[in-house]
Amino acid sequence: RAKDEGKNNYRIYDDTLNVDAEEKIYIKNSLRRALDNDEFDIYYQPQVEIKSREIIGLEALIRWNHPKRGPIPPSVFIPIAEECGLIEPIGEWVLRTVCKQSRAWQDAGADPIRVAVNLSARQFKQRGKLTEMIKTILAETGLDPAYLELEITENLAMQDENAETLQELRNLQITISIDDFGTHYSSLSYLKRLPIDKIKIDRSFVGGISKEPKDEAIIQAILLLASHLGLTIIAEGVETKDQLAFLQHNHCHDIQGYLYYPPQKADSIPRILSNHSPEYELAAEKG
Numbered sequence: 162r163a164k165d166e167g168k169n170n171y172r173i174y175d176d177t178l179n180v181d182a183e184e185k186i187y188i189k190n191s192l193r194r195a196l197d198n199d200e201f202d203i204y205y206q207p208q209v210e211i212k213s214r215e216i217i218g219l220e221a222l223i224r225w226n227h228p229k230r231g232p233i234p235p236s237v238f239i240p241i242a243e244e245c246g247l248i249e250p251i252g253e254w255v256l257r258t259v260c261k262q263s264r265a266w267q268d269a270g271a272d273p274i275r276v277a278v279n280l281s282a283r284q285f286k287q288r289g290k291l292t293e294m295i296k297t298i299l300a301e302t303g304l305d306p307a308y309l310e311l312e313i314t315e316n317l318a319m320q321d322e323n324a325e326t327l328q329e330l331r332n333l334q335i336t337i338s339i340d341d342f343g344t345h346y347s348s349l350s351y352l353k354r355l356p357i358d359k360i361k362i363d364r365s366f367v368g369g370i371s372k373e374p375k376d377e378a379i380i381q382a383i384l385l386l387a388s389h390l391g392l393t394i395i396a397e398g399v400e401t402k403d404q405l406a407f408l409q410h411n412h413c414h415d416i417q418g419y420l421y422y423p424p425q426k427a428d429s430i431p432r433i434l435s436n437h438s439p440e441y442e443l444a445a446e447k448g
């Protein structure tokens with residue numbers, strides 16, 4: 162795409178857009194340089210306990226500001242990074258950046274808070290290596306593992322060969338959560354076999370609240386399942402007061418979504434943590 166290197170090639174990537182083969186190669190090549198060029202950043206989205214409105218955690222979300230194309234969403238570049246073997250160095254950068262940042266907030270006097278990092282299945286592939294890498298980063302940064310959470314998908318949890326690594330991570334006192342729960346092809350039996358702490362209800366179900374009775378039924382079933390299994394549960398993608406009311410009525414504990422906070426720059430987090438008042442944020446958000 163040499164001719165696209167001019168200045169009018171800023172484009173908006175749509176999550177649902179299928180990136181064509183040529184574009185993929187372009188992204189692949191840019192990804193190789195992105196770490197060295199410092200093009201990645203981490204945003205943090207607060208997770209809120211419904212009852213107390215307190216922030217009980219943060220999810221770290223990677224951002225890529227491409228020098229020519231502008232922001233490219235993770236839904237576009239993460240799958241490509243997974244395909245070409247770049248997710249390992251990127252994933253390691255994310256973990257190190259988050260642990261360092263989390264420790265820095267604590268050192269600056271903030272109340273310690275757990276931060277969740279998304280993991281790709283590929284990061285589990287080299288046996289033992291992931292655990293070693295995380296141990297090294299924890300030692301390096303001095304972060305207490307109790308303040309680290311790892312988000313994995315059902316697919317990853319389902320694979321027997323990942324059980325040992327998950328147990329190792331859990332033994333370190335790291336929290337393990339299942340992301341996008343209910344959207345993958347999987348059996349539920351891993352929930353009894355594996356050391357899972359937390360389930361995240363996918364936002365596709367949350368989006369159906371007040372619109373699609375089947376989505377509501379699925380959410381109610383997931384909430385019951387989690388409560389009987391003693392799992393912590395959080396709903397993702399909560400955007401409206403109606404959704405919040407439904408979740409609260411059905412005894413969901415925690416939520417994450419634009420209603421309270423969109424993902425935030427690291428700089429904003431200490432102020433938000435000391436404020437404890439989502440309403441205050443409502444006006445300032447979406448900027």
Ligand code: C2E
Nearest residue numbers: 222223234235236239255279280281398399400417418419
């Ligand atoms: P996810 O882990 O399920 O993250 C939640 C996504 O929902 C984020 O999208 C977040 O910005 C978005 N979101 C939060 N609240 C709302 C809401 O109220 N409404 C709507 N419509 N969306 C909301 P984002 O940041 O674009 O990330 C997309 C996916 O990319 C993530 O989904 C995760 O699977 C992956 N990802 C992000 N960062 C990383 C990373 O560091 N490593 C890996 N391996 N994957 C990552």
Ligand code: MG
Nearest residue numbers: 220279312340
């Ligand atoms: Mg996630």
Ligand code: MG
Nearest residue numbers: 279314340341
């Ligand atoms: Mg995910």
Ligand code: MG
Nearest residue numbers: 340341361397
């Ligand atoms: Mg999710």
